[in-house]
Amino acid sequence: MTPSKMTLAGPAILFCPADRPDRYAKAMERADSVIVDLEDAVTPEQKQAAREHLRAWCEDPKNHTMLTADPVRFIVRVNSPSSEFFADDMQILQSVPVQIVMLPKTESPEDVDRLVAELPEVAVVALCESAAGVARSLEIARHPAVVAMMWGAEDLLASIGGFSSRLPDGRYRDVARAARATVLLHASASGKASIDSINTDFSDTSGLAEEARDASDSGFTFKACIHPAQCGIIRQAYAPTPEEVRYARDLLAAVNESRGAVNFRGTMVDDPLIRHAENLLRRSGAS
Template identity: 85%
Template sequence: MIPSKSALAGPAILFCPADRPDRYRKALERADSVIVDLEDAVTPEQKQAARDHLREWCEDPRNHSILTTDPVRFIVRVNSPSSDFFVDDMETLRSTPVRAVMLPKTESPEDVDRLIAELPEVAVVALCESAAGVARSLDIARHPAVVAMMWGAEDLLASIGGLSSRLPDGRYRDVARAARGTVLLHAAACGKASIDSIYTNYSDTVGLAEEARDASGSGFTLKACIHPTQCEIVREAYAPTPEEIRYARELLAAVNESRGAASFRGTMVDDPLIRHAENVLRRTRTL
């Protein structure tokens, strides 16, 4: 059975190079979920060594509970189906109990089909990082094997001939923001989890906190990290503040006490405001 969206642990999901098995458990200790990366984080010369390390780690009985009890905490990013490394990745994963796979450069439901043909029972995190992938992200999100959607900024800009995803002040260019919103909305429309892209400047803690707060406020389920120190910043950004929690509780109390239309702090309360408040309190129970 394919794990469900609800099995995803967040909000901080951390990339870890597959050729550094000494970091796997450390990453799991720091983050809510981990993506062990066979793709961009590993040079072509190290691909096979990385696969061997991954297989050996999965075979170690000390790690079996991680892979079986909470299977979507441990995700493996494979190489894309169009690469020369995909077949060997599939051969490796077939011999492991890995239950969640990130598929990079996903551009169509057929890409997901190809992965599922090799690994029928895995949960798929589809990474849309090209113009074609973003354009077809709704169709991709509809695929029953997909449990989460992620977007990638730099590969996207490269695919359309751009030079960088961000302006000099660190803000995303409009085209990147459009892609970000598109993938988020299509994931939500299909009831799938959503993962915001990485913040590459890991020394800029202020910029990361601002972007993570925006990701949280916009509705992203998780925020991807590339350094362990980013995880706690993301968690803090996703956690409602005491004032936000107090406001939500008082608003819902006012609604419950009212026999008709409710007014709270000078504002008429309608259904969207009620759901916003419920979302705040829901996060206090899950973060």
């Protein structure tokens, strides 16, 4: 599969620290895709050990077979191109069968070029988590190696001098919401998948469910998470209810039977509402 044709498995994408190889398989059992993290989840002192753990795990025959057969479920987040750790990450990834790489703190198409120069065959998930990255996210999304876009809140707020991405009630501040919408729109405009950011409070299950449902309804292809217990909540939020599926089917049936404008249950149905119904059925897997 060429990088431009690569997709991810979703909707629940789980981060896993690269220095905890004992968690790799467990993460893959719980999530649709796993991001093995060499960046924020690993201290500088543990980064080389984490790389060696990653290599050993990938070289294990049973894992190697899985990676070859189902590469879209295993993503590695490297350190940023400006980091002192980037070169060593590139060296280790040249020797393992990883086909999708997440590039953190992506701020320009040139950052993607630096990664692709080292790993020409990989598909790239560009993580925009600074003011510069969000501002140039359309250019980044248009890069041919990029298959998905993700945004990040905490690094974004740090980059603009803030210190909290959320209000006391857990909702995002307006600046974070603006970045979230910008990356989503630019990913969609470029025909690329989109990943909603993590919710770090894994004890707030109702807040996560609300946020994941909003991500699904807004058009995010996937949502990332940091705890295995969050995967089921995300899947449930992304799954349309039986009532929603029935409504969408009935609406499309009424449209197909009509020769003109349709008044469906008190609502005039136009093309956007038809596409909403089609998107919902597509998301549900129903026909």
